[in-house]
Amino acid sequence: MILRDALHGLTRFDQFRKSLSVAPNILADRLTRLAEAGFLERRRYNERPPRDEYVLTELGRDFRPVLYAMMAFGNRHFAREGLASGLADTTTGLAADPVVVDAHTGRRVDDGTFTLVAGPAADDAVRARMAFAAHRSAA
Amino acid sequence: MILRDALHGLTRFDQFRKSLSVAPNILADRLTRLAEAGFLERRRYNERPPRDEYVLTELGRDFRPVLYAMMAFGNRHFAREGLASGLADTTTGLAADPVVVDAHTGRRVDDGTFTLVAGPAADDAVRARMAFAAHRSAA
Numbered sequence: 001m002i003l004r005d006a007l008h009g010l011t012r013f014d015q016f017r018k019s020l021s022v023a024p025n026i027l028a029d030r031l032t033r034l035a036e037a038g039f040l041e042r043r044r045y046n047e048r049p050p051r052d053e054y055v056l057t058e059l060g061r062d063f064r065p066v067l068y069a070m071m072a073f074g075n076r077h078f079a080r081e082g083l084a085s086g087l088a089d090t091t092t093g094l095a096a097d098p099v100v101v102d103a104h105t106g107r108r109v110d111d112g113t114f115t116l117v118a119g120p121a122a123d124d125a126v127r128a129r130m131a132f133a134a135h136r137s138a139a
Numbered sequence: 140m141i142l143r144d145a146l147h148g149l150t151r152f153d154q155f156r157k158s159l160s161v162a163p164n165i166l167a168d169r170l171t172r173l174a175e176a177g178f179l180e181r182r183r184y185n186e187r188p189p190r191d192e193y194v195l196t197e198l199g200r201d202f203r204p205v206l207y208a209m210m211a212f213g214n215r216h217f218a219r220e221g222l223a224s225g226l227a228d229t230t231t232g233l234a235a236d237p238v239v240v241d242a243h244t245g246r247r248v249d250d251g252t253f254t255l256v257a258g259p260a261a262d263d264a265v266r267a268r269m270a271f272a273a274h275r276s277a278a
Binding site: 004005007008010018019020021059061062063064065066068069070073076077079081082083084085086087088089090091094096097098099100101102103104105106107108109110113114115116117118119120121122123125126128129130 | 158159215224225260
C-alpha cells in the first residue's frame with residue numbers, strides 16, 4: 001500500500017499516515033523495511049527539525065508493472081462492489097487493461113505456449129521440478 | 140512457492156514437500172490457506188486411505204501472469220548468480236521477457252502515459268490520494 005501511495009506522488013510520513021490510516025509505529029516499520037529492501041530511498045528535506053521524505057528508487061519504479069498486474073487481477077476477481085481504482089490511459093482517458101506479454105513476440109504469457117525452464121543457476125530442487133513438469137507435458 | 144510448483148504440474152502433498160523442502164505442518168497450513176483463498180482446489184484421488192491432491196482453480200490459473208511478472212522483476216534485479224528459472228517460448232525455445240502492457244493499445248503500462256484513477260467504488264482515502272496525485276502532476 002505504501003508503494004501504491006508512493007506511485008501517487010506521496011512522499012512524506014504524514015501523507016502516508018493519513019492516506020493509509022495506519023498507526024505511526026507500524027508505518028515507520030514498513031517504511032524502514034521498504035527502504036532496507038531498496039524500494040524506497042530516504043531523502044532529507046528539512047534540517048531543523050530533521051525530516052525525511054521517501055521516494056521510489058529505480059527498483060521501486062520497476063516494480064510498478066508488477067503492482068499494476070496485481071491490481072488488474074484483484075479488480076477482475078474481487079471488486080464485487082465496483083472498482084476502487086484502476087489504471088487509465090492519459091492519452092485517451094480510457095481504462096487500461098494490464099496484461100502480461102512476452103516483449104519479443106507480443107504474445108500473452110498465459111496463452112499456453114510458454115513454459116518455465118531451469119536456468120544456469122538452478123539447484124537440484126528446481127531441476128527436479130522442471131523435469132517433472134516436462135514429463136507431465138509429454139504424457 | 141506452492142503456486143509456482145502447482146504451475147509445474149505438481150499436485151500432491153509429498154511432491155510439494157519434496158520440492159519445497161518445507162515442514163509438513165507448515166505446508167499443510169499453506170495449502171489450506173491457498174484453498175480457502177480460492178487459488179487451489181482439493182480433489183480426492185484415493186479413498187482408502189483418503190488422499191487429496193491440489194489443483195489450480197480458474198483464479199489460481201489467472202494469477203499466473205502476475206507471478207511471471209514478479210519472476211521477471213526478480214530475475215532482472217536479484218539474480219546475481221544467474222537465473223534459477225525463467226519463462227521460455229515453447230515455439231522457439233527462446234527466453235521470454237514478460238512485460239506488462241495495456242491490452243487495448245499494446246503500450247507498456249510504465250511508459251509514463253498511464254495513471255491511477257479513482258473508480259466508482261473509491262472511498263474518501265482513495266479519492267484524496269488521486270486528487271493529490273493529480274495536483275502534483277499539474278504542478
